[in-house]
Amino acid sequence: MSKARELLRSVKNLGILRELAKSGGGLDSVADLVDNFIDSDAMGVCVERFRALPGGAELLEERYPPFQPDVDQLEQLPQGSLGHAYAGMIRKLNYDPDFFRPRDTSTDALWLTQRIATTHDIHHVIGGFNTQPAGESGVLAITATQIGFPAYVLLNLLASFKAVRLKPTELEAISHGIAHGNRIGLQATPLVTQKWEEGWEKPLHQWRQELGVIVANHPEISADYS
Numbered sequence: 001m002s003k004a005r006e007l008l009r010s011v012k013n014l015g016i017l018r019e020l021a022k023s024g025g026g027l028d029s030v031a032d033l034v035d036n037f038i039d040s041d042a043m044g045v046c047v048e049r050f051r052a053l054p055g056g057a058e059l060l061e062e063r064y065p066p067f068q069p070d071v072d073q074l075e076q077l078p079q080g081s082l083g084h085a086y087a088g089m090i091r092k093l094n095y096d097p098d099f100f101r102p103r104d105t106s107t108d109a110l111w112l113t114q115r116i117a118t119t120h121d122i123h124h125v126i127g128g129f130n131t132q133p134a135g136e137s138g139v140l141a142i143t144a145t146q147i148g149f150p151a152y153v154l155l156n157l158l159a160s161f162k163a164v165r166l167k168p169t170e171l172e173a174i175s176h177g178i179a180h181g182n183r184i185g186l187q188a189t190p191l192v193t194q195k196w197e198e199g200w201e202k203p204l205h206q207w208r209q210e211l212g213v214i215v216a217n218h219p220e221i222s223a224d225y226s
Contacts, residue, residue, distance in 0.1 A: 002041075020158060034117065034151040038109045042150040047108045049147040055193045059115075060108050067118035067197065074200060082207055083200030085125050085225040093131060095121070115192070116149060122196050126207060127184055128215035130223035133159065134173035138221050141181025146190045173220035180216050188212040 020029050037043045050056045074087035089095075105111035123142055129135035137159045140152040156178055163171040184191075189211045199207065204226055208215060216222040 020155075030151070030155070031117070033154065034113060035103075037150045038107075038113055040150065042148070043109050043113075046148050046150060047112055050112055050192060051108075053147070053190050053193050056190075059193060060111060063105050063111055064115070064195070066105065066114060069197075077201055080203050080205070080226055081201050082122075082125065082196065082204050085204050086122055086200075089121065089125055089223075089225050112192075116143060119192075119196065123191055124223070125204065125225045126191060126211070126213055127181070128217070128222050128225065129177070129181070130221060132173075132220070133170065134177035134221045135216070135223065136177070137174050138177035138181035138216060141178045142185045142188075142191060145182050145185025147192055173218075176218045177216075177221045180214075180218070180221065184213055187214070 020033075047060075051060060069083075069086065071087045071090050074083035075091070077083040077087075103110050103114045103117075105114055120139065123129075123139045124131060124135070127139060127142060129138045137156050140156050143149045144152040144156060159174050160171070160178070163174045191211065191213075194211070207213075
């Protein structure tokens with residue numbers, strides 16, 4: 001039964017990836033891909049990798065509260081702080097900070113999936129990645145490397161293949177993004193276990209220094225959020 005379920009999951013994943021490759025898809029398609037992995041063997045491995053990180057087990061067991069930033073309040077924090085930088089990014093790009101798909105957190109996989117989805121944009125700020133395709137690939141690569149989040153692994157494989165097959169001029173930038181994200185993922189303290197909400201006032205440069213994050217500086221993947 002498990003093999004049949006995983007086969008069906010793979011078929012559905014291929015359909016989602018095909019749609020993303022053809023039209024670029026959207027947040028709903030990405031969320032569908034993420035959700036399709038929630039009860040998968042790959043997600044089970046990802047959860048165990050997260051649990052083994054310092055502080056990971058505690059976060060899972062306490063079901064650390066969902067990420068719900070108050071952007072208006074964060075804008076009032078000192079310039080240069082993480083909170084001010086995050087709010088500035090949300091405002092500048094006209095993002096809805098609550099765009100992510102609502103999920104319950106009744107299982108470890110659901111909680112981890114929701115935590116990753118809701119804190120994704122903070123990783124942009126911490127890593128200095130822009131929100132263009134190459135910058136997105138860089139951010140995805142961090143979590144893919146640090147805990148093997150399956151949907152992000154597939155999305156970066158798709159980004160590389162799509163660049164080779166359909167947009168070869170974008171391959172260099174995509175490669176830079178993924179390579180730098182992998183570097184952060186391998187060298188930095190895991191971003192997925194950070195309690196960002198408890199350090200909004202901390203200067204962004206201090207967060208980066210403490211985590212060991214080397215900021216992206218390639219013109220096609222970098223952005224200044226300070």
